[in-house]
Amino acid sequence: MGSITFSRRQTLAGIGSFSVAAAGAGRAGAAPAGKRPNVVFIIADEMGYGDLSVYGQTDYITPHIDQLAARGVRLTQAYANSAVCSASRFAIITGRYQYRLRGGLEEPIAGASDTLGLPPDHPTLPSLFRKAGYRTALFGKWHLGSLPKFGPTKSGYDVFFGNFGGAVDYFTHKGKVGEKEPEDLYEGTVPVHKTGYYTHLLGDRAVDYIEKAAPDVPFFLSLHFTAPHWPWEGPGDEAVSRDLKDIFHYDGGSLATYAKIVAALDEQAGRVTAALAATGQADNTVIVFTSDNGGERFSKTWPFSGQKTELLEGGIRVPALVVWPGRISPGSVCTQVAAGMDWLPTLLATIDAAPDPAYPSDGMNLLPALLGQAAPHDRTLFWRYKANRQRAVRSGDWKYLKINDNEFLFNVVVDTRERANLAERNPDMLKHLKSVWDTWNKGMLPIRGDSYSHKVTPQHQADHYRAEQTPD
Template sequence: MSSDQRPNIVFILADDLGWADLSVYGQADYQTPHLDALAAQGVRFTQAYANSAVCSATRFALITGRYQYRLRGGLEEPLVRQAHVHGLPPEHPTLPSLLQDAGYDTALVGKWHLGSLPHFGPLKSGYGHFFGNYGGAIDYFTHKPGVGEAVPRDLYEGEVPVERVGYYTQLLADEAVDWINGKSGRRDASKPFLLSLHFTAPHWPWVGPEDEEISRSLQDLFHYDGGNLATYARMVRSLDQAVGQVLEALREQGLERNTIVVFTSDNGGERFSKTWPFTGQKTELLEGGIRVPTLLRWPARIAPQVSSQVAVSMDWLPTLLAAAGVAPDADHAPDGDNLLPVLEGRAPQYARTLFWRYKAQEQRAVRAGAFKYLKINDNEFLFDVEDDARERANLRHRHPEVFESLKRQWEAWNAQFLPITEEVFTHGVTPDIQADRYAPQKPRREL
């Protein structure tokens, strides 16, 4: 593939966006016209998953194309207290480093959350330009990771702290547009590019673009005493407008046709999200915690379609590398699949077997074809998630052979990866985890 034929890539990642938070996926209380248009122009996935029910673990899988449990940092769910010790090793091949080695210009605008300075960071893992936050969440106006004057801002350009005024979602959109437009010569127009645009929206704190006064009065960044559906709607609409701004920049630069645009979320929705028809939310391996809205547009090669192909975060590295004509690293073979043949219609859709684990409530899950094995504490289930999207009819006694087979497959899969120890569990506990949400109970009866 010649350099002038290689596609540009814009990978847009939302944070804690629920399955039905976009109107194209079922949200009726507000509209997301820019993302709806993106869906109409490209592929709308109906069975796309995140690699984890929380953010940093999924980001390890996304950037490496491999199960996050291969790396110590990927065991921290999410990576919070140990970010200075257990991050993404700079020597590990990544999507941006492999593309950069192949001649791509690379940039990350937004959230990193894969380890903190001085040992870890975007510029150490393949990105040539970075503007954003290193940690998991910051206030939308003060850009602080916590409250109080002693807490520094988590806003950087490269590895240098910076100060900007404005609502963070809009700042990220403006920075992405400036980079696409080549402002100040930061993008090499002679090269194809990868732009990772990783928003923090609609992650807490619950602050919309008109809520600067609320933002500056917060006593707790987690903001358990505030937020509502109306504020959340404003946050998602702001995200939609920001995406529209970036898509318009691609159009104005004449880059629209041969630019792959991907939009997805790092995990399922949080407390104000709409996840219908699924149950569960972030931190849970029920469908609502791991099924995510996912869109792809590439006018040059992929026709508009609705795809029921099962996909997962770690598929994006092999898929995007294949689109760019770049081979994965031979010593770090992807666990994800290249979906390009299916999306281009050169191969039929196929069944997948995917695995998850999450330390809180000792959760385990396997998706194999239509069946899903799920364990939460001492409760075990078998669901047909294609027929029973709400995971209500426990089929473990109706299909005992499938139930036992998936349990064994999970054990064999799990044995390949780093174990979750008590030390890992202690470091990773956050207020997101409701430890007593699932008390042991009798298995549900079949319906």
């Protein structure tokens, strides 16, 4: 394993309108003494590891998100819990392997169901913050189950504006094409109609929330963009939206369009950080930026191979940045292996809170590593994905990967492209990682014949739903 290194990076030319000096970023003791920080948790949708210029993108720049890296810490070994979105979001919001819940077996959830969703009584990142006295809000993508059984306001958020499903058209805000199709856009549990590019609308709501925040009550704000997920529509591409015949839009798009989608997201991230500075809240706000899983076909995943739906590094390695003025050293780099389920214990630690003991987190509190107070240490992470019967283990520098009947063993620190299969040279390590995966898998809900499909029998639904109500 590597070690944490702290080095000041030169900010890219034209890095954006948000002034580090104005925000007081990095000043020792910048946060007001004894005051709990606000938290802004930004998630991009299917952003590849190399889709930000601070992570190596050269076709375009992302000045505002790069500024977050300049103000805080950049993680180089952050993973998603799944290679698809809703499964990863189960892990992020619960701090646990998604396979502990029936809905987490869906890869991803793809329709309304009475049982496939995040149980409202399960402790979550927002519900635990609310229990600690925080106001909570989600603007953007939910994708953890449909009304009337499931929803953000049933799982810890006081305020919600966004979409319930996996993707929406950026202009019509529909999950399907057709004049009579309803918009997948809600204010709480009420359908609403709004005009505008979706990424911009989410930025508007986040900025308004920050500007109206009461100074005496801290907030936990989730900003979950659908960008840069398909359909391939930049802010000026409304004509493309009108011509769409299928929101999946597999036959369209381009690298140039993808760049416009990412640029729009970057701009809104800049507006959020500027709003924090303008309202005097930047010094006392923790900001996290990451992605739910690896990138799709237009993403840059270099130096890794693979993409969404694959357990190769490109499908599960994600960008991750954390800012905490006065606590995290600006321009620092952290090599600790991390996972999406780590955000719950880590963010709770920033407010001296902890996970619900009845639902212990499978994640790790990253805060000591992010603060430079602890060297990285080895850990073991597990994945499985029904398509192509994939399974994977990352343990130390080693990774075991199985795709159908093909087995691989890689040193992913040395061989980032996963090209040199060392299985025959290291049979003992291969055997060991297969064994620990089998042991871990026995503790998770099994993948059944009805998994990865919302066409399940009522009896199966009832059985799984009862099982997931019982804490481990």
